[in-house]
Amino acid sequence: MPEEDPGPVVQRLILGERLRTHREAAGVGLDDANSALGWYRGKLSKVETGTLGVSEKELVVLLSQYGVTGPDAEQVRQLGREARRRAAPERVSDWAKQYIPLERAASEIRMVYSEIPGMLQTRDYGRAQLSRSPVVTAADLEPMSTAREERGNRLYLDGAPRVKAVLGEEALLRRVGTPQQMRSQLVRLREMADLPTVSLRVVQLTCGPHAGLSCPFTLLWIEQARATIAYVETLTGADYVKSTGAYTLAFEQAEADALSEDDTRTLIDDFIGKE
CATH class of the missing domain: 3.30.870 (Endonuclease; Chain A)
Incomplete structure (x- = not known):
């Protein structure tokens, strides 16, 4: 059976988890990362839990702050693109x-x-x-x-x-x-x-x-x-x-x-x- 498209909601969750892993590996605190983007306190936590999305420009800033480059950075940017696309409508409430x-x-x-x-x-x-x-x-x-x-x-x-x-x-x-x-x-x-x-x-x-x-x-x-x-x-x-x-x-x-x-x-x- 072909692998199903996980959809932007799931990709947003994966992206958030990946960003949290990179941030912790770099030793960057939540407050410092929020400040770098001019975000309110707590916004990055919502991004990392998949509640909020993140723009390409914001991803570039975060990856730079975490020191992520090369293939790892491109993988995160690809996740970001997939997380931002529109999902097909579902026949539910x-x-x-x-x-x-x-x-x-x-x-x-x-x-x-x-x-x-x-x-x-x-x-x-x-x-x-x-x-x-x-x-x-x-x-x-x-x-x-x-x-x-x-x-x-x-x-x-x-x-x-x-x-x-x-x-x-x-x-x-x-x-x-x-x-x-x-x-x-x-x-x-x-x-x-x-x-x-x-x-x-x-x-x-x-x-x-x-x-x-x-x-x-x-x-x-x-x-x-x-x-x-x-x-x-x-x-x-x-x-x-x-x-x-x-x-x-x-x-x-x-x-x-x-x-x-x-x-x-x-x-x-x-x-x-x-x-």
């Missing part, structure tokens, strides 16, 4: 457009959800769920629901990312769409649970509250950028968090209380039989 290239570039995806997340949805389930959203227009329903199923189809291909999904039992109980659409969604989940790169586990209602189930999130390991990012979506926006310690702990707690993969498959089979 505006605030999620940064998430899709991150998901596509991730080699491992961990998630805790109290509902079936978009990546694991069928088109019909996604359409039924999105139709209840106050911020999704009728014109966007079909392309967005189709895009969700297409994202999940990547899990069936060679080179698929490793996915570890922990779902609350309520995700299986809540009826979305018609009985047939719900059954098809459960069948899709059951198929995914058998994929070699997918670990699917369920936290039963009897386990009580879990932080991750009350605040669903996704953890993305971007190997190219050597970074883990937490994606937390709200009704009208999303946060991208690089300080992921609390989210990692919440995932581990949910995973520890979840059913085993075999017991989860049996539970899903039971739900399919009831539909």
Whole structure:
């Protein structure tokens, strides 16, 4: 399978990590680098975490300050060019457009959800769920629901990312769409649970509250950028968090209380039989 274009969002993350490495190797402090460019305090930190982009002129100043020349400098400038280009439009909500290239570039995806997340949805389930959203227009329903199923189809291909999904039992109980659409969604989940790169586990209602189930999130390991990012979506926006310690702990707690993969498959089979 040809290597996918990582997109400007991921290239910005890689560029930021490369700049941080060069700065630390040169022994240059954040304040000194900010001063050299006349930047406000904290701007370089945002560049190094991939939150902000950087112009070609600004890159030249930084590379000069860090003493980076030759092929190393050209590689950084190339990353800068790739990070500045425009991305192709995604068939998702505006605030999620940064998430899709991150998901596509991730080699491992961990998630805790109290509902079936978009990546694991069928088109019909996604359409039924999105139709209840106050911020999704009728014109966007079909392309967005189709895009969700297409994202999940990547899990069936060679080179698929490793996915570890922990779902609350309520995700299986809540009826979305018609009985047939719900059954098809459960069948899709059951198929995914058998994929070699997918670990699917369920936290039963009897386990009580879990932080991750009350605040669903996704953890993305971007190997190219050597970074883990937490994606937390709200009704009208999303946060991208690089300080992921609390989210990692919440995932581990949910995973520890979840059913085993075999017991989860049996539970899903039971739900399919009831539909």
